[in-house]
Amino acid sequence: MSVTRAGEFGLIARVTARLGTGQATLLGPGDDAAVVHAPDARVVASTDVLVDGRHFRRDWASAVDVGHRAAAANLADIAAMGAVPTALLVALCMPPDLEAQWAEELADGLGAEAAKVGASVVGGDMSSSPTLTIxxxxxxxxxGRDPVVRSGAxxxxxxxxxxxxxxxxxxYTVLSRGFRTPKVLVEAYRRPEVPYGAGPQAARLGATAMIDISDGLIADLGHVAAASRVGIDLLGSAFEIPAQMRDAAHALGVDPQTWVLGGGDDHAIAATFPEDLPLPSGWRRVGHVVHGAGVTVDGRAYKGPAGWDHFR
Amino acid sequence: MSVTRAGEFGLIARVTARLGTGQATLLGPGDDAAVVHAPDARVVASTDVLVDGRHFRRDWASAVDVGHRAAAANLADIAAMGAVPTALLVALCMPPDLEAQWAEELADGLGAEAAKVGASVVGGDMSSSPTLTIxxxxxxxxxGRDPVVRSGAxxxxxxxxxxxxxxxxxxYTVLSRGFRTPKVLVEAYRRPEVPYGAGPQAARLGATAMIDISDGLIADLGHVAAASRVGIDLLGSAFEIPAQMRDAAHALGVDPQTWVLGGGDDHAIAATFPEDLPLPSGWRRVGHVVHGAGVTVDGRAYKGPAGWDHFR
Known part of the structure; x- marks a missing residue:
């Protein structure tokens, strides 16, 4: 059954029936607005949009996968402020002939990713559109913590x-060349494994700056460097290439450093910490902050593609 | 200059430079997420999406107008819960050849509408897309008030x-027939005049249910009736047709009642109140709640188009 046949209110009912309820939800879907607990009298809020054919492809990822990715991109932004996600709202634009099941499975993915951090989908909107957009x-x-911003390094x-x-x-490169393996890489593209807990953990430890790596490490640390008016020098040796990635890179004729230093979508979290701070498990040292500007690797400019401009 | 030429980060800088800062903003655009004051430890949140060609047309409304409309649709939902809006987040998907000026003027409209209630745009995202989507x-x-939900009538x-x-x-009908006047009607479509203050006012007065009229009065009161398991009977005499609307309807061969009872997009606010409550200025009595189900006018079923399904 298409979304048009299901109808707006029918589809909303089908989708909301599949969503769980997070701990912070005071009033969930079904009214003019949701009401969400904001215990410390502040709320952290971030928006990310995914466009079919640009941020995802339906032949490369299932609806459940796309739901996981869409939620992860946003939940990671919340974590990178040092906060714990509480709720998601979703605006879904769908071509009239889209299967209603696709929307339902998208909701499953969104809800499952949110549930990893105790959050849930509390509201949203649906519309017809020529372009599937989430x-x-x-x-x-x-x-009660201070937000960890980009400007504190x-x-x-x-x-x-x-x-x-x-x-x-x-x-992404594997899929774009028409392959479906190695599975560990393809699955990482379909459903990022985001270290959500690391964000609040870093904030509690005294992180001076923090950012979600969504556009690529060099590009995103460049934002930290610019906002903090400092330079960042990375240790080349900190970025060992895993064997499967090295093999895939060799087979595809790609320098794997471009994936590691220039690739986004894993939603790793980078933070700066005072020098004498011992790092807890889950965090690894990859460089240091210097006087100056920009991001270097072992003191030298990085020549590869640095990140992603969503208009180019 | 097109948005592609301006580039994602260039355009974000141009747009955010034009945005004001609301009273509730603790951290505005530029980081992974915004931080907004939520004084009573709860936050009300709602999402609405506008799609080019479906919710607006660029030849019918300026970018500033579309910004006003997009903000109003969402701010009205917040008001209809009995809350005061504090912040907006905006995901903007743009065709690559869109003029950067269009995006800047959209931001002007969003910011100006938000400023009417002391709020501002605190964050967002931008992407390229074949379909302009907001x-x-x-x-x-x-x-500190209870949210006024749909189910309390x-x-x-x-x-x-x-x-x-x-x-x-x-x-909308005037524009769709190729006319540009009467100005009062065309302007109402371009920039709704939303009674934002009436929402919190009704909550303080003890409203038992409330809803933003976005799909049409009959349709939206139908949601209240269904959620509250009651019927609603409207007074036909309460909906006097203004002279300019009557004249336009006559000229276009339309029954103006279909506009008043079935038309959305003005974002009026409807509420139910205990019977003995005197209504303050700005509110007018249009009907009463009865045992039963559905919405009637003077006790009879309404035959006109009741509202809007965004997939049909």
Whole structure:
């Protein structure tokens, strides 16, 4: 059955019936607006949009996968402020001939990814559109902590990373060349494994700056460097290429460093910490903050593609 | 200059430079997420999406107008819960050849409409897309009040209305027939005049149920009736047709009641109140809540088009 046949209100009923209820939900879908708990009298909020053919392809990922990715992109932004996600709102634009089941399975993926952090989908909107588009807003709670912004890095800080780099970009390249394996790379592209807990953990530890790596490590650390008016020097040796990624890169004729340093979509979290701070498990040191500007690797400019401009 | 030429980060800089800062903004655009004040430890949140050619037409409304409309649709949802809007987040999908100026003027409209209630745009996302799409999320504060939901109407309550009905629908019909006047109708379609303050006012007065009229009065009161398991009977005499609307309807061969009872987009607010409650200025009585189901006019079923399914 198409979404047109299901009708707007029918489809909303079918989708909301599949959604769970997070701990912070005071009033969920079905009214003019939702009401969400904001325990410390502040709410963290971020929006990310995914466009069919640009951020995802329906022949490369299932609706459930796309739901996971759409939720992860937003939940990672909340975590990278040092906050715990509480709720998602979803605006879904669908071609009239889209199967209603696709929308339902998208909701399954959104709900399952949100449930990983105790959150849920609390509201949304649906419309017909020639272009399948998913705009997600995530809300979160800082638990009394200061938000960890991009502008707080200081020369002498260490740069640390939680989560994986390059897997999703490698999976994207694999899929774009018409392959379906290695599975670990393709799956990483379809459903990122985001270290959500690392964000609040870093905030509690005294992180001075933090960012979600969505456009690529060099590009995103470039935002931290610019906002903090510092330079960042990465240790080339900190980015060992996993064997499967190296093999895939060799087979495809790609330099795997471009995946690791320039690829987005894994939603790793990078943070800067005072130099003397011991890093907890899950975080690894990848560089340090210096006087100056821009991002270098072992003191030298990085020559590969640095990131992603969504208009080019 | 096209949005492609401006580039994602260039365009974000141009747009955010034009946005104001609302009273509730603790951290605005530029980081992974925004931080917004939520004084009573709860946040009200709602999302609405506008699709080019479906919810607006660029030859019928300026970018500033579309910004006003996109913001109004969301801010009205917050008001209809009894809350005061605090912030907007905007996901903007643009064709590569769109003029960057269009996006900037859209931001002007969004910001100006938000400023009417002391709110501002605190964050967003941009992407390229074949279909110009604007997804807006609004946040709001209940000020310690209970949210006024759709399910609280009781038989014996009165039904009251704040704001205009039928103006935007009439303006839409006028424009769709190729006319540009009467100006009052066309302008109402381009920039709805939403009675934002009436929502929190009704909540303070003890409204038992409330809803934003976005799909049409009959359709939206139908949602209240269904959620509250009651019927609603409207007074036909309460919907006097203004002279300009009557003249336009006559000239176009339309029954103006279809605009007033079936037209959306004015974002009037309807609420139910206990019977003995005197209504303050700005609210007018339009019917009452009865035992039963559905919405009637003077006790009879309404035969006109009741509302809008966004897939049909």
């Amino acid at each position: 705009a997600v807003t995530a809300l979160g709670d800082l638990g 200081r020369a002498g800080d260490i740069v640390a990373l939680a989560g994986r780099l390059g897997y999703a970009a490698a999976g | 997804a807006v999320t609004a946040l709001g504060d209940l000020g 009781r038989a014996g309550d009165i039904v009251a209305l704040a704001g205009r009905l039928g103006y935007a629908a009439a303006g």
